[in-house]
Amino acid sequence: MSEIHGDREEREPCPPDKIIYDPQRGVRICLETGEVLEEQIIGDEAEWRAYTPEEKSRRARVGGPVSYAKPHMGIDVYIGTLREGSGRKIRGLSKRIEAIRVQRGFRMGRTLGSLEKNINQAIQLIDEIAAKLELPMAVKEEAAKLYREAAHRGLTRGRSIESMVAAVVYAACRSHQIPCTLDEISRLLKLREADAKREVARNYRLMVRDLDIRIPVIEPERFVYRIASALKLPDPVIVDAIKIVKESRRKGLTAGKDPSGLAAAAVYLASLKHGVRKTQKEVANVAGVTEVTVRNRYKEIAKALNINNV
DNA sequence: AAGACGAAAGTGGTTGA
DNA sequence: TCAACAACTTTCGTCTT
Numbered sequence: 147m148s149e150i151h152g153d154r155e156e157r158e159p160c161p162p163d164k165i166i167y168d169p170q171r172g173v174r175i176c177l178e179t180g181e182v183l184e185e186q187i188i189g190d191e192a193e194w195r196a197y198t199p200e201e202k203s204r205r206a207r208v209g210g211p212v213s214y215a216k217p218h219m220g221i222d223v224y225i226g227t228l229r230e231g232s233g234r235k236i237r238g239l240s241k242r243i244e245a246i247r248v249q250r251g252f253r254m255g256r257t258l259g260s261l262e263k264n265i266n267q268a269i270q271l272i273d274e275i276a277a278k279l280e281l282p283m284a285v286k287e288e289a290a291k292l293y294r295e296a297a298h299r300g301l302t303r304g305r306s307i308e309s310m311v312a313a314v315v316y317a318a319c320r321s322h323q324i325p326c327t328l329d330e331i332s333r334l335l336k337l338r339e340a341d342a343k344r345e346v347a348r349n350y351r352l353m354v355r356d357l358d359i360r361i362p363v364i365e366p367e368r369f370v371y372r373i374a375s376a377l378k379l380p381d382p383v384i385v386d387a388i389k390i391v392k393e394s395r396r397k398g399l400t401a402g403k404d405p406s407g408l409a410a411a412a413v414y415l416a417s418l419k420h421g422v423r424k425t426q427k428e429v430a431n432v433a434g435v436t437e438v439t440v441r442n443r444y445k446e447i448a449k450a451l452n453i454n455n456v
Numbered sequence: 457a458a459g460a461c462g463a464a465a466g467t468g469g470t471t472g473a
Numbered sequence: 474t475c476a477a478c479a480a481c482t483t484t485c486g487t488c489t490t
Contacts, residue, residue: 344468351469402479425459436482441461 177367180385289318313349325368369409376432387416407435411443
């Protein structure tokens with residue numbers, strides 16, 4: 147029997163949404179097997195277009211795609227009731243007065259203008275961040291759309307544009323299963339202080355709640371590739387780490403756990419197995435978690451999967 | 457000396473009575 | 474609204490390599 151057709155399991159084609167693209171290496175990776183699908187597809191498949199140079203330089207300033215950048219598009223001003231807007235009840239007389247004032251402002255069409263200004267500024271910021279992260283156009287659009295919605299619901303009022311932009315970009319990335327952390331996005335937006343980061347996290351949760359959107363957890367496998375390549379680990383380690391993640395999921399170890407920490411532990415374990423040991427600290431650093439989390443995860447996994455030392 | 461380990465206490469959020 | 478809870482972090486003393 148020919149070896150090419152011999153193995154049924156390996157022949158299972160990778161579903162398109164389980165293939166990621168690494169622009170640095172110009173290579174695609176299957177998240178089911180960890181297999182590297184060499185080159186091909188530099189071309190025009192819609193999914194990868196966003197990564198090509200033309201697309202990046204084509205990031206239009208204000209006035210780009212109809213979908214989000216048109217000044218008066220989609221402005222269905224809707225203030226809702228007074229108690230709405232931030233998810234919290236409006237406490238205190240002064241705040242109530244302000245809310246009424248804003249409502250009046252809308253009627254006069256003045257706040258409308260400033261709201262649009264705010265949105266345009268935010269979209270410009272989103273553009274910058276998206277370019278730095280090399281995000282696909284669809285993600286950028288999603289982020290802009292989210293910001294628009296949030297702004298129209300009054301969620302942006304009293305919060306900095308930067309911290310709200312960080313929140314929507316993070317949300318958009320997660321919606322599209324692009325592995326990223328709140329931390330790195332915050333860092334890109336120069337939100338370095340601890341309380342600034344906490345603010346971003348709060349914004350994110352608030353937005354998810356008030357806009358009533360459901361955002362998936364990013365699959366740990368997607369972090370595996372990211373972490374492993376940041377550490378310059380060879381492909382077989384990635385394949386193994388992905389296997390470890392899948393085994394862990396089967397054993398029910400993954401629910402409610404930080405996918406990044408989980409991936410970090412899998413990479414750490416796989417690196418031990420392949421004798422290309424990285425320290426817990428190194429892995430933790432690129433994963434954006436602490437050594438302790440890596441340690442805890444990997445201990446759990448090793449125990450459940452009966453992985454003895456090295 | 458550096459890395460790994462585990463305990464203990466703290467943080468910020470969620471859930472459920 | 475409050476208390477219990479889970480996940481993660483910080484810190485630290487102690488082994489191990």
